[in-house]
Amino acid sequence: LQCNKTCTEPINGFFLLSILHFFQTSRITRSDEDKEGSWDAWGSWSDCSRTCGGGASYSLRRCLNGRNCEGRNIRYKTCSSNDCPSDVGDFRAQQCSAYNDVKYQGHFYEWIPVYNDPTAPCALKCQALGKNLIVELAPKVLDGTRCNTESLDMCISGICQAVGCDRQLGSNAKEDNCGICAGDGSTCRLVRGQAKAHVSPEKSRLQIDPMIIYPSLCFLLVY
Numbered sequence: 001l002q003c004n005k006t007c008t009e010p011i012n013g014f015f016l017l018s019i020l021h022f023f024q025t026s027r028i029t030r031s032d033e034d035k036e037g038s039w040d041a042w043g044s045w046s047d048c049s050r051t052c053g054g055g056a057s058y059s060l061r062r063c064l065n066g067r068n069c070e071g072r073n074i075r076y077k078t079c080s081s082n083d084c085p086s087d088v089g090d091f092r093a094q095q096c097s098a099y100n101d102v103k104y105q106g107h108f109y110e111w112i113p114v115y116n117d118p119t120a121p122c123a124l125k126c127q128a129l130g131k132n133l134i135v136e137l138a139p140k141v142l143d144g145t146r147c148n149t150e151s152l153d154m155c156i157s158g159i160c161q162a163v164g165c166d167r168q169l170g171s172n173a174k175e176d177n178c179g180i181c182a183g184d185g186s187t188c189r190l191v192r193g194q195a196k197a198h199v200s201p202e203k204s205r206l207q208i209d210p211m212i213i214y215p216s217l218c219f220l221l222v223y
Helices: 013-037 091-097
Strands: 055-060 074-079 111-113 124-128 134-138 154-156 159-161 188-191 219-222
Touching: 091 111, 091 124
Parallel strands: none
Antiparallel strands: 055 074, 111 124, 124 134, 154 159, 188 219
16 A cells, blocks of 8 residues: 555554454465475375284375475374284284294294383394293384283384274273273173072082172173
């Protein structure tokens, strides 16, 4: 806007603020667009690292501005969460046994896995069968290997990642007392009390003191 010497009407203050707001908003929007536009589109998902038992798949994207992009160029998701057949061996054990044909310090060994290492859960540590020899055969286990035997958490790129009972990466979903994933415990109830057991057809029933709680006689009744 320009005003010469003959201009007598003042510029409307609200109109001026609107113009300033427009330019500020445009700069912010453009900045966000530039930030998002610095990345290429995400690529397709890779093959799953496992065919069963829970594995990992990854997708990549390329930075269009060299190395000046903010954020990650790789993302992961879980895959093949179906249970493995009974004849399929443990995934970590398979990785250890792959070194059976590789000499270690001039000797061949049959390697078995070392589980639940709190210091390096995603390193491939194996023990020579029948010997007191534990060796880290690889700094990283394959993607999809369980961090430990107590949870579904899995190793991805050498880092232990949380996996919930819904088999989703980064999920904190847990089973309730009824065994329902992310449940509230309302689908079953714990029953304690008197129990009877047949000893034999010839003998009378065995009465069990109802005042004593027998762990083996506590049942979860699922509705």
